[in-house]
Amino acid sequence: MKVVFIGSGNLATRLAIELYKYSFSIIQVYSRTLENAKRLADKVGSIPVDNISEIDSTADLYIFSVKDSALNDILDQMPHSNGMWVHTAGSLSWDVFSGYNENVGVVYPFQTFSKDREVTFENIPLFIESNNQKNTAYLKDIFSQISSKVYELSSEKRKQLHLTGVFACNFVNHLYAISYDILAAENIPFDSILPLIDETASKVHQMSPKEAQTGPAVRFDKNIIDYHLSLISDSRLKEIYKLMSEDIYQTNKK
Amino acid sequence: MKVVFIGSGNLATRLAIELYKYSFSIIQVYSRTLENAKRLADKVGSIPVDNISEIDSTADLYIFSVKDSALNDILDQMPHSNGMWVHTAGSLSWDVFSGYNENVGVVYPFQTFSKDREVTFENIPLFIESNNQKNTAYLKDIFSQISSKVYELSSEKRKQLHLTGVFACNFVNHLYAISYDILAAENIPFDSILPLIDETASKVHQMSPKEAQTGPAVRFDKNIIDYHLSLISDSRLKEIYKLMSEDIYQTNKK
Numbered sequence: 156m157k158v159v160f161i162g163s164g165n166l167a168t169r170l171a172i173e174l175y176k177y178s179f180s181i182i183q184v185y186s187r188t189l190e191n192a193k194r195l196a197d198k199v200g201s202i203p204v205d206n207i208s209e210i211d212s213t214a215d216l217y218i219f220s221v222k223d224s225a226l227n228d229i230l231d232q233m234p235h236s237n238g239m240w241v242h243t244a245g246s247l248s249w250d251v252f253s254g255y256n257e258n259v260g261v262v263y264p265f266q267t268f269s270k271d272r273e274v275t276f277e278n279i280p281l282f283i284e285s286n287n288q289k290n291t292a293y294l295k296d297i298f299s300q301i302s303s304k305v306y307e308l309s310s311e312k313r314k315q316l317h318l319t320g321v322f323a324c325n326f327v328n329h330l331y332a333i334s335y336d337i338l339a340a341e342n343i344p345f346d347s348i349l350p351l352i353d354e355t356a357s358k359v360h361q362m363s364p365k366e367a368q369t370g371p372a373v374r375f376d377k378n379i380i381d382y383h384l385s386l387i388s389d390s391r392l393k394e395i396y397k398l399m400s401e402d403i404y405q406t407n408k409k
Numbered sequence: 410m411k412v413v414f415i416g417s418g419n420l421a422t423r424l425a426i427e428l429y430k431y432s433f434s435i436i437q438v439y440s441r442t443l444e445n446a447k448r449l450a451d452k453v454g455s456i457p458v459d460n461i462s463e464i465d466s467t468a469d470l471y472i473f474s475v476k477d478s479a480l481n482d483i484l485d486q487m488p489h490s491n492g493m494w495v496h497t498a499g500s501l502s503w504d505v506f507s508g509y510n511e512n513v514g515v516v517y518p519f520q521t522f523s524k525d526r527e528v529t530f531e532n533i534p535l536f537i538e539s540n541n542q543k544n545t546a547y548l549k550d551i552f553s554q555i556s557s558k559v560y561e562l563s564s565e566k567r568k569q570l571h572l573t574g575v576f577a578c579n580f581v582n583h584l585y586a587i588s589y590d591i592l593a594a595e596n597i598p599f600d601s602i603l604p605l606i607d608e609t610a611s612k613v614h615q616m617s618p619k620e621a622q623t624g625p626a627v628r629f630d631k632n633i634i635d636y637h638l639s640l641i642s643d644s645r646l647k648e649i650y651k652l653m654s655e656d657i658y659q660t661n662k663k
Contacts, residue, residue, distance in 0.1 A: 165623055224632050246633055266605055267623045272612060280601045312595045318637050319588035323602055324609045325624035326653045327581045332618035332660060334573035341566045347534045348577055349614060351520055355578045356610040358526060360603060364586035369419060369521045370579035378478050379500055383572050391656050398652065399580045402645050406586060 156297070159183045159211060159238075161229060162220035163195040165268040166243055170218065173276045173301050175199040183211050207232040214238045216297070218262070223247055230255050239290060245317025248310035249284055260285030260294050263313055264302075267324045276301040282308040282316065333392065365407065372403035410551070413437045413465060413492075415483060416474035417449040419522040420497055424472065427530045427555050429453035437465050441479075461486040468492045470551070472516070477501055484509050493544060499571025502564035503538055514539030514548050517567055518556075521578045530555040536562040536570065587646065619661065626657035 158179050160171050163186040171181050181201040186192035192203035204210060210217075212234045219226060219242040226242065230252070239258040242251070252259035263282040266274060281302045283294045291307060298305045308316065331352065335345055358367040371379035380400050387393045412433050414425050417440040425435050435455040440446035446457030458464060464471075466488045473480060473496040480496065484506070493512040496505070506513035517536040520528060535556045537548045545561060552559045562570065585606065589599055612621040625633035634654050641647045 222628065222630060224630065246636055265601060267608055267612065267621075269612065269616070269621060269623065272615060274608065278604050280604065306601075308597075312597060314636075314640065315591055315595045316597060316601070318640055319591045319602060320605060321624055321626075321637060321650075322584045322591075323588040324605050325622065325626060325657065326649075327584050327606075327609050328613070328618050328622055329626075329653055329657045329660070330576045330581050330584070331613050332622070333656075334577040335613075335618050337569055337573045337576075341569045343562075343566060343570060345613075345617075347519060347560075347570070348573060350532050350534065351574060351578050352581075352610050352613065354521055354528065355581050356606050358521065358523065359582070359585050359599075359606065361526060362523070363599075364582050364589050367521075367523060368579065368582055368586070369523065370575055372575075372579055372583075374476065376476060376478065382500055382568075383575060386568065386572055391652060391659075395580075395649070395652050395656065396575075398645060398649050399583055402587075402649065403579065403583045405645075406583070 156180065156216065157182050157211075157214040157238075158216045158218060159185070159214040160195070160201075160218050160220065161185045161210070162218075163191045164220060165270050166264065167218070167220035168195050168198070168270045169268040169272075169274055170220070170243070170264065170276075171195055171199045171201075177300050182214055183209075185210055208234065210234055212236040212238075216241065218243065226251060239285075239293065241285075241294065245320065246314050249286055250310075252286075258286070258290050260290050261310070261313070262294060262298055263308075263317075265316060265320060267320075267328075277303060280304040280306060282306055282313055284308060284310060284313065333395075368403065368407060370403075372400035373407050375404055410434065410470065411436045411465075411468040411492075412470045412472060413439070413468040414449070414455075414472050414474065415439045415464070416472075417445045418474060418476075419524050420518065421472070421474035422449050422452070422524045423522040423526075423528055424474065424497070424518065424530075425449055425453045425455075429455075431554050436468055437463075439464055462488065464488055466490040466492075470495065472497065480505060493539075493547065495539075495548065499574065500568050503540055504564075506540075512540070512544050514544050515564070515567070516548060516552055517562075517571075519570060519574060521574075521582075531557055534558040534560060536560055536567055538562060538564060538567065587649075622657065622661060624657075626654035627661050629658055 158181050181199040184192045184196040184201050185204050189205040196203040215238045217240045240256045241260045241262050249259050249261050261284045266279045281298050285291045412435050414421050435453040438446045438450040438455050439458050443459040450457035469492045471494045494510045495514045495516050503513050503515050515538045520533045535552050539545045
């Protein structure tokens with residue numbers, strides 16, 4: 156099976172490496188920056204291109220993994236092809252491809268990817284969708300080779316799923332970053348907080364997040380909340396602390 | 410070694426069970442609610458009391474693990490004792506004990522505890538502090554029996570550490586809770602997000618949170634950010650999304 160990657164970012168990099176591992180032939184990697192295309196292409200025995208008109212029209216599958224705002228420009232310049240087109244975006248429907256190709260779909264791996272961090276796809280949920288049942292079955296076949304968790308999900312639900320990813324990954328990671336800076340200012344090693352971070356993640360495997368909640372906000376310990384606010388000088392951080400505490404309290408009162 | 414627990418909440422419960430496992434004698438558990446005292450006392454072969462005047466004055470160690478705002482009232486009624494008094498609070502200095510006892514200190518386990526969830530103390534950092542070197546050495550001796558990570562830390566630094574715990578545990582868990590509710594509304598099993606939650610926590614063992622960041626805010630994908638805001642109807646949640654995205658963007662621009 157011949158695959159072309161359009162995009163060479165975090166997700167494209169890890170997905171291409173995984174497919175390559177399972178003997179898919181990644182015939183080309185496109186990026187508007189040749190250097191970026193080359194970096195990924197070198198890892199998966201592929202050819203880098205930075206010009207859309209050079210994209211090979213004989214592939215079986217084209218995987219678009221670019222910033223949503225860049226997609227339309229690329230589609231307008233894509234050569235015609237009989238291969239299937241899929242994108243990996245959480246918040247776009249498959250119908251962004253309407254009028255360009257008759258076999259189109261979505262493969263959304265619900266995970267956070269960094270170029271240089273290995274991940275095992277085996278347990279990553281992959282949410283697929285396409286424009287007809289035949290294509291859905293086709294995508295299921297292909298991606299079941301790399302993950303045991305391939306599910307069909309509508310665009311409407313996938314958008315909400317994507318939103319939860321922002322809360323539970325991007326915003327969570329940013330709270331780690333805030334903690335990192337506070338600890339660094341006190342010369343306390345970041346390692347000290349890792350058991351707490353790990354246990355917080357582990358707990359919600361066993362109980363619901365609501366049941367797992369602890370700390371000053373859920374017990375409405377106003378002394379501590381006010382004291383913590385007095386320790387924070389950055390106004391946006393202060394606002395985040397206030398809003399989150401208020402939301403924890405209101406949620407758990409119910 | 411004879412220990413009395415004043416308090417029977419999440420932290421007191423797990424710490425008492427752990428000390429009991431290591432053959433400490435938990436002679437009494439105090440709570441203002443006898444039922445709560447009894448629930449913990451039964452687990453650690455101890456005697457429950459709900460009247461402070463009944464507290465045994467012959468113990469070696471008294472561990473105060475109550476809401477900060479309740480502590481002063483209890484201290485005023487505590488019988489005199491030669492044993493050492495310690496509390497487990499992140500944001501209080503040992504000097505809350507000044508005038509009550511001459512051997513006082515703090516043992517702050519940096520972890521999130523729930524009564525019914527087992528945790529291994531072996532890797533939990535325990536931050537200790539006391540009013541003199543002899544007492545610090547004494548606390549180090551005692552608590553090194555249950556954890557390999559006993560560190561001395563000043564009250565000033567411990568307060569900042571506590572603040573990071575609120576960000577990296579309580580607020581993180583609340584973001585899980587927000588995601589939980591959104592997924593439930595879409596009938597998507599919460600299990601689907603666990604690999605993402607786990608990987609987000611794992612990543613920061615290998616790289617800094619700033620390096621680990623992904624998603625629309627860090628790449629300033631305004632289309633997605635605006636689209637997500639349009640999906641959120643709750644005004645406080647909308648504000649949290651806005652503030653966090655803005656803070657991620659500003660942090661990573663630096």
